[in-house]
Amino acid sequence: MQGTILVIDGISTNRIMLKVQLTAACYGVEQADCVADVLEAARHCRPDLVLTAMTLPDGTAADVKDALRQDELLADVPVIAITQSNAPERRLNALSAGIDDVLPQPVDDVILQARIRSLLRARSANEELHMQRDASHGFVLPLSDRAGHEEAKGATVALVAQDPKTAQAWAKQLEDYVPYELRCHDLDDIKLMMSAPVADVFVIELNEISAGPGLRLLADLRARAATRQSVVIAVPNPADPMISAEALDRGAHDVLQAGFDVDELALRLTTQLQYKSRNDRLRDSVRNGLRAAVQDPMTGLYNRRYAKPFLDRTAKRAAETGDSFALMLADLDHFKQINDEYGHPAGDAVLVEAARRLQAQMRPVDLVARVGGEEFMIVLPGADEISAGIAAVELCNAINSEPFQVPGVNTPIQVTISIGAVIGRDPNCGNEPGACRGQDRGTTSVSELISNADRALYDAKNAGRNQVTLSKNTTAAA
Known part of the structure; x- marks a missing residue:
């Protein structure tokens, strides 16, 4: 069935004729004969559309619309009225009352079916929007x-x-x-x-x-x-x-x-x-x-929920093309001391400014995400060891080159960052770009890449902080 239509008319032959028309078009049809029965019938069948006579034994099509509005789940059900008199005044009054359309008798089946299809499409789109919102x-x-x-x-x-x-x-x-x-x-x-x-x-x-x-x-x-x-x-x-x-x-x-x-x-x-x-x-x-589901509310950067699938897609694409990419984990140095000395509002301000400086260094295809308290994940599609090393040093310099001016703190705060980086590439391929293009050989697992980048970050911390460590102990000082 394409949907359920509630037909309301005090004349049984009219209801029967409409039911034949609608059933032939594969709609389910329920019937009522007066306004008093509308709400009960609609609650029983949950119609997708209501087709009603303009004049009923105990009211009008406008009364039908008012009855449906009494139930929140039925208030938006589209209503088409059928009238024996197509006088402009009655038509306008019905439209003003919330009736979606008014069709004169005898009803032209072509326009009736087209109008039903149009209203059902609009209702379906509206319901999808509500479901997506929820x-x-x-x-x-x-x-x-x-x-x-x-x-x-x-x-x-x-x-x-x-x-x-x-x-x-x-x-x-x-x-x-x-x-x-x-x-x-x-x-x-x-x-x-x-x-x-x-x-x-x-x-x-x-x-x-x-x-x-x-x-x-x-x-x-x-x-x-x-x-x-x-x-x-x-x-x-x-x-x-x-x-x-x-x-x-x-x-x-x-x-x-x-x-x-x-x-x-x-x-x-x-x-x-x-x-x-x-x-x-x-x-x-x-x-x-x-956006709220994938965005860090403080810094405006993407969060871990977005970063991991982005990294998965980047790795998959690299495996298909034979290209490389860089994964970096970055951590602000001695951030706890900033919170302890200047207070958490100052620490939040530092995080926001750090995120802004990091983001300013990114290309449109790159990603920087906040994945922990003061920890960031950076993904650079297409990057190799050389370009990743240069980018990582620039990220460090963006943080440490100028002290942070924090509202409420008289003295500028000096902040540095440590970065651990790893290059994602199929181990079966050589170092030449595109060496495995089109072979879909798979790359080092994303989990392993994250672990390697994390170890490289700890190496940078242990080596004195404020520097970059590439995986395999290749270090570039900031």
Whole structure:
């Protein structure tokens, strides 16, 4: 089954006809005949979508939406209303009440199925965002509806039509209805549309001539990284159910099925921007949660949870290409004395500054991570003994060349660092770069490399600190 749909109608023949349509499309169908039964039926079947008559024996589609809002798990279930009267006022009232779409009777099966697919895709994407947020332990303080409304006020809307005059006419009508920045484009303005910052919403006209190029532009916008999170609203002009269905299946978030109507477009813009604002906050929460899981909160460096898989990938890549890489373990010297003499806040400030200085020496492909109290792991892909030795000495110099200025401490603190380094390379290969390229022979185990780097670090400490020791007792003084 593709999902479960709850059909609500006081007329049994209507329910039966809809059930036949939906069952043929492989949806599971549950039924109810009045508003009073909606909540119980929905809690029983947990529908993915609700399809309801606009008028019911004991209420309306808006009452159905209100009933679903009583249960937090059902509040976001999309609702489509079917009406015998497609009067604009009733349509707008239903949309204002939170109904996702209103379809006139007799229901066009093509547009119904396309609308269902579109709403189910959006619901599935929203649920995935919630699961990712929960799995990443993300946490963000919920913003009020007012905050979301304030965010939407700064939105940018791109009006795209075949004839620029059409876009300008739409903008002229819209400017009295919405507080958004309105931009006008023709279908060929793709470079301008992609100019940063891209619009939050694209409204695309699809007329008899522009339907093909407009649909291709719609799909293009949904595929590009820069515009993937932008809202796309299609406007068949004049109304055409086949074009509407095609636009929804190509990824449009919304469609004005009856053609351009300034009141309906203004309402749908506001609704879609509120959805976008909520989803953007969810994505930020997911990113923050993932970042928190792999990032040291004090220094901003990656932590051990990220460093070990990075090292594993570097070793695997080196084994496949025959290249070498360097692994270093670095430890600030006499760090306990800094904490004891100046206090832990001063010690934290030293760690933050040390992390900044180390990071400043890294190439984009390199990694420096905080893996312990005052211990750092450094991975240099592609490095050999010579380049690793030079890099390690530069890291030492970055720490010891200038005393640390710590807030609250009158005297600058002199800090040094010791580094143990090891080169990762397949022992069966020679010293020439790429000697085992493409043979996938495997390299010295990562655990062994870490142990060797750790022993080299202790050798540097035992040799007097403030220096680098390469594995196999090759030492370079800092």
